[in-house]
Amino acid sequence: MNSLKKRFFDYLISVGIDESIAKYLDAFVFFLGLLIVIFLIDFIIKKIILQAFTQLSNRTKTNFDDLLVTNKVPRNIAHIIPFIIALEFIPNIFEDFPDFEIRVEKGLQVFAILLTLWVVRSLLNTLKDYLKTLPRLKDKPIDSYIQVFMIFAWTIGVFSAIAIMTGIPFINFITGMGAISAVVLLVFKDTILGFVASIQVAINDMVRIGDWITFEKYGADGDVIEINLATVKVQNFDKTITTIPPYALISDSFKNWRGMTTSEGRRIKRALLIKQGGVKYLSEAEITDLKKIQLLTDYLENRQADIDSYNNAHNIDKSILLNGRNLTNLGVFRKYIDSYLNNHSAVNKDMMIMARQLAPTTQGIPLEIYAFSSDKRWANYEYIMSDIFDHLIAALSYFGLEIFELPSNSTFK
Known part of the structure; x- marks a missing residue:
């Protein structure tokens, strides 16, 4: 060179x-x-x-x-x-x-x-x-x-x-x-x-890409699509994108639905508000009519036999229904709900199934249904839950019960 x-x-x-x-x-x-x-x-x-x-x-x-x-x-x-x-x-x-x-x-x-x-x-x-x-x-x-x-x-x-x-x-x-x-x-x-x-977040396994999270403070409700140093990107169900600072996942509270998606079912937790004035003891004629409901036939026959045996053994005066042991329309309806859920094809029978009565409120008695649908997909889950409550709302009248709702114009007419 x-x-x-x-x-x-x-x-x-x-x-x-x-x-x-x-x-x-x-x-x-x-x-x-x-x-x-x-x-x-x-x-x-x-x-x-x-x-x-x-x-x-x-x-x-x-x-x-x-x-x-x-x-x-x-x-x-x-x-x-x-x-x-x-x-x-x-x-x-x-x-x-x-x-x-x-x-x-x-x-x-x-x-x-x-x-x-x-x-x-x-x-x-x-x-x-x-x-x-x-x-x-x-x-x-x-x-x-x-x-x-x-x-x-x-x-x-x-x-x-x-x-x-x-x-x-x-x-x-x-x-x-x-x-x-x-x-x-x-x-x-x-x-x-x-x-x-x-x-x-990684050590505690709080959030993964693909998790469905709900973060009300930031208006996020959807799937996590990206996690980096500056932001956590969440694609909401309306296809909008919400960005969240990573440190907000540590400092604030949010809901991760991963436990639901990895479990065997998706929880159904909703209550019917029953009018308190409609709750009553059932007469023998009413019990006989309710025995025609196939899901209740065996239960009512066995239960009524136990009640009659107790009342006879204690010489209970049944001229007044209040005396002794009795069946109520609300109690029988709760049993019907339990039987209906246990026979529903879309309800997971291996997880909790319960119809429970909550404390009375000014709007009636909350009768809460607690169960899990086998199908966890959102659309199917909503369909299953709607199908259950459609049936139960329509079944209320057979037990002499009513749903509480505030008066409307048609009520006054």
Whole structure:
């Protein structure tokens, strides 16, 4: 290289070009030639590496090598050899311009930092995409960890580049940065909080990608589609997107429906408000009529036999229904609900089934149905619950009971 450069310089002098101009022209020509050679080598190596990776990915069963190509890892690696060539020949080209040579070398060192960051980023993106394909890791906030690592890498890279350009040793530069650490912490406050929150969320397994969560404070009610350092994205059921700060998952209360989706059923918990004035003891004639209801036939016969046996044994005066033991229309209706739910094909019989009476209110007696539907899909769940309550509301009149509702215009008419 030096001999060729000297010959070209001597040729320029021999054709009558001034020595100072010849130096500039000599450096410019060889620098231009070096750029052309570097671009050609970069293009050729890029083609060779891409072709090699493509052939390798076609032969292997794993998709990791396919992701390497997708995330441009071979393309970034291909820049290393042309960079080494440039670093080798730049001192020879600008040996007559030491000040400019120093600037160019510093520029190459900064480029080396950028190239390293590009390679690291593409490798980490490949690793992220690969880990997301694994069933046990696809719902983990991998993006958060990759982003945190890249933030630290870019921070060190920027500090290193500034140290190179200013000529300050890296250790001294980092030491001097301690004076402005408070400003840095203020700027990256959300990132730091997000990082800490994402670690806590992952360790405690509070939220996964794909979970259905309800966060009333932020108006979120839908599936988690992304977790990163800055936001947790929730796609609501109306297809809108709500963004939540990750640290809000730690500091505030929200509802995660994962327990429901992983269980054997989805809970039905709703009450009928029964008018208190309609509750009464049942006469023998009314009990006889209710025995025609197939779900109650066996129960009423056995129960009535037990009650009659008790009343006879204690010489109870049954001229007044209040005396002794008796059946009430509300109690029999509760038993009917229990039998109906236990015979309903869409109710999970292995989970809790209960019809319970809550404390009376100004709007009547709440009769709560507590059960679990076998089908957890939202639309089917709503259909099942509506079907159950349609039937029970219509069945109330057979027991002499009524639903409480506030008066309307038709009531007064």
